[in-house]
Structures are given as structure tokens and as C-alpha cells.
Amino acid sequence: MKLLKNMTMNELDYLGKIWGEIPATDSTQTIAKLKKLDFFQKRINRLKVVAIILILTSLIITLSFLSNITLEVYIGVSIIIASTAIFIGYYLKNQFYTSKLDYGVESARFAHEAITMLRRQNGIFGLPFLMFILFMIAGANIMFLGMIPDSAMTPDSESVPANPLYFHIIFSVLIALSGFLGLLVRRWRIRREVNPLIEELSRFDKE
Amino acid sequence: MNVQQKEKLFLEVYTDYRLRIYRICYGYIYEKEQVDDLFQEIMLNIWNSMEKFKGDSSIGTWAYRVAVNTALLYNRKTKQYKKVSREATEYNTLTDVGCPDDHKLKETRLNQLGLSISKLDKQDRLIISLILEGLTYDQVSEIVGIKANYVGVKVTRIKKQLYETLKKYDNE
Numbered sequence: 001m002k003l004l005k006n007m008t009m010n011e012l013d014y015l016g017k018i019w020g021e022i023p024a025t026d027s028t029q030t031i032a033k034l035k036k037l038d039f040f041q042k043r044i045n046r047l048k049v050v051a052i053i054l055i056l057t058s059l060i061i062t063l064s065f066l067s068n069i070t071l072e073v074y075i076g077v078s079i080i081i082a083s084t085a086i087f088i089g090y091y092l093k094n095q096f097y098t099s100k101l102d103y104g105v106e107s108a109r110f111a112h113e114a115i116t117m118l119r120r121q122n123g124i125f126g127l128p129f130l131m132f133i134l135f136m137i138a139g140a141n142i143m144f145l146g147m148i149p150d151s152a153m154t155p156d157s158e159s160v161p162a163n164p165l166y167f168h169i170i171f172s173v174l175i176a177l178s179g180f181l182g183l184l185v186r187r188w189r190i191r192r193e194v195n196p197l198i199e200e201l202s203r204f205d206k207e
Numbered sequence: 208m209n210v211q212q213k214e215k216l217f218l219e220v221y222t223d224y225r226l227r228i229y230r231i232c233y234g235y236i237y238e239k240e241q242v243d244d245l246f247q248e249i250m251l252n253i254w255n256s257m258e259k260f261k262g263d264s265s266i267g268t269w270a271y272r273v274a275v276n277t278a279l280l281y282n283r284k285t286k287q288y289k290k291v292s293r294e295a296t297e298y299n300t301l302t303d304v305g306c307p308d309d310h311k312l313k314e315t316r317l318n319q320l321g322l323s324i325s326k327l328d329k330q331d332r333l334i335i336s337l338i339l340e341g342l343t344y345d346q347v348s349e350i351v352g353i354k355a356n357y358v359g360v361k362v363t364r365i366k367k368q369l370y371e372t373l374k375k376y377d378n379e
Binding site for chain 2: 012015016018019020021022098099101102103104105106107108109110111114197200201203204
């Protein structure tokens with residue numbers, strides 16, 4: 001098939017004609033699909049808000065019914081809940097959502113904005129994540145101070161080496177390890193998904 | 208913008224630019240399923256961005272921008288697109304046909320063009336698709352956000368690359 005026989009290097013008209021022959025998709029249902037999707041998106045957002053309110057309410061009710069809760073437990077739990085809430089809030093604010101982008105702007109500007117957002121997202125797993133893990137460890141340790149019974153503090157049996165320090169060390173290490181694993185997974189995803197995209201978008205941004 | 212206005216504007220874009228946008232998807236990606244998928248994503252973004260359209264540019268320019276920008280972020284979660292897939296299937300199948308009729312000829316020509324475009328960089332694919340749609344350098348510049356004379360430089364380079372690739376297919 002000699003495609004070039006009708007084309008010189010200086011004109012694209014012939015290719016333009018071929019280009020016009022590209023068959024269209026059968027997209028008669030597109031508008032109906034879009035309306036449906038729009039409706040579901042709004043519904044899902046409402047459901048998310050209701051779910052968060054329900055979880056928080058049930059947590060507060062459960063805590064208020066528990067007896068013999070020491071001040072340390074309250075402080076520890078408060079630190080854990082507050083740091084989680086703050087981190088989730090920060091995460092959601094800086095998370096890369098394509099819906100936050102304005103698709104109607106010039107591609108160079110679009111690429112620049114997307115890169116900025118992607119870099120901001122990468123930043124979540126730097127100092128903010130480290131602070132979150134440290135606060136989780138602190139909260140858990142304060143909570144355990146109020147939870148570990150006195151009997152465990154002073155061993156009366158030879159078989160139980162009940163040094164509370166063990167609890168603190170074990171849980172601190174567990175939280176730190178979970179954080180480290182989470183960080184590793186995120187870094188891997190950044191290398192695999194985010195950085196190549198930034199690199200690709202940079203070509204548009206620079207020009 | 209109320210729902211009726213949104214629907215009216217969307218229908219306008221859909222009627223006037225559906226085929227052009229579909230061809231841009233075709234120039235950017237080569238597998239039928241992926242082309243359809245990207246097309247749907249563009250339409251979804253047009254629908255969702257409708258309220259942001261302020262009329263600073265023509266609705267056509269705006270629609271093309273949404274199409275190009277959606278393509279830029281398309282498939283961001285998957286590995287690099289496999290360029291060879293279409294080369295290995297459609298093109299070979301079609302050239303095996305002993306006595307191609309007019310329809311087959313058109314398909315073969317389209318495949319050759321598509322394959323040649325597939326050898327280009329992503330940005331170049333989008334630019335040449337817009338040029339093949341008949342847009343001027345100024346219009347492409349308005350969509351992509353690079354200077355018109357630089358669009359010209361790029362198009363010259365792309366044409367050269369296309370010519371070289373097409374020449375290889377002709378010699379096969």
C-alpha cells in the first residue's frame with residue numbers, strides 16, 4: 001500500500017483526508033451515562049459525609065459509656081484521634097485529584113498546575129507523615145500508661161516479667177514499623193506512577 | 208449555569224466536536240477499547256468542567272483543550288502504553304488480505320498513518336492530530352499554550368518524522 005505516492009513532504013492535506021476517514025464510536029448512550037454518573041457521584045459524596053458522622057458519633061458514645069477510664073487514656077486517645085483527623089485532613093487537602101484541575105486551560109498551564117499538585121502530594125509523605133507517626137507513638141504510649149494495670153507494673157509472679165516498658169517498646173516499634181512500611185509502599189508508588197507522569201508533563205510545562 | 212444550560216452547551220459540543228475529539232483519541236492511543244475509554248473520559252471531563260467555561264475562548268478551543276489535557280493524564284496509573292500492540296495485530300492482519308477491497312484499503316491506509324503517528328512523542332501526537340484536523344498554528348498555540356512559531360517548528364519536525372516512517376511502510 002503506497003501511502004506516500006500522493007504525499008509530498010511539504011503537505012499534509014492528503015494525510016488530513018485519510019485522517020478524516022477514522023470511524024466514529026457508537027456513542028449514542030454517552031449523555032445518558034454522564035447524567036447517571038453525575039447523579040451517583042453526588043450520592044456517593046453524601047454517603048461519605050453520613051458515614052464519617054456516624055463513625056465519630058458512635059466513637060464518642062462508646063467512650064462515654066466506658067467506666068474506669070483514667071485521664072492518661074483520655075489524653076492518649078485524644079492525641080491519636082486528633083493526629084489522625086489532622087493528618088487525614090491534610091492528606092485529603094493535598095491529595096492529587098484530577099477533579100481539582102481546570103481542564104479548560106492551555107495545556108502548558110494545565111501541565112504546570114498538575115505538576116505542582118503532584119509534587120504537593122509527594123510532600124505528604126515527608127515531614128507531615130513523620131510527625132503523624134510520632135504523635136501516634138506518643139498517643140499510644142500515654143494511653144498505655146493508663147491502661148496497664150498496677151499488677152503488671154509490680155510483678156508478683158515469677159513467670160510474668162511484667163515490665164511495662166516492654167508494652168511501650170513493643171507498641172512503639174509496631175507503630176513505627178507500620179509507618180515505615182506505609183512509607184515504603186508510597187515511595188514505590190511515587191517512583192512507579194507519579195515521577196514518570198511528572199517527567200512527561202514537564203515536557204509541556206517547559207515549552 | 209443551570210442544568211438546562213449545561214445540557215444545551217454539552218449537546219452543542221457533543222454534536223459539533225464528537226468526531227474530531229474521537230479522532231484525537233485515535234491519534235493518541237491505538238487500541239480500540241482504549242480509544243473509546245479515553246473518549247468517554249474526555250466527554251466526562253467536558254461535562255464536569257462545563258460550569259468553568261467562561262467564554263474567554265471559543266467553545267471549540269475549550270473543548271479541544273479539555274481533550275488534550277485529559278489525554279495528558281490518561282492512563283497515569285498504568286505502565287507505559289505498549290506501542291507495538293496495534294502493529295502486531297491490525298496492521299499485519301490487514302496486509303495479509305490478498306485482494307483488498309475499498310474498505311480494506313482505507314483501513315490499511317489508516318493503520319499506516321496511525322502507526323506512523325504512534326512512533327511520535329505524546330506531545331507530538333497531539334499536535335499532529337490537531338493539525339490533521341485542519342487547525343491553524345495559531346489555533347494549536349491557543350490550545351497547547353506554546354508560541355505559534357514554535358508550533359510551526361514542531362510540525363516541520365513531525366512531518367519529517369512521519370515522512371520517514373511512511374517511507375519505510377511503502378518500501379515493505
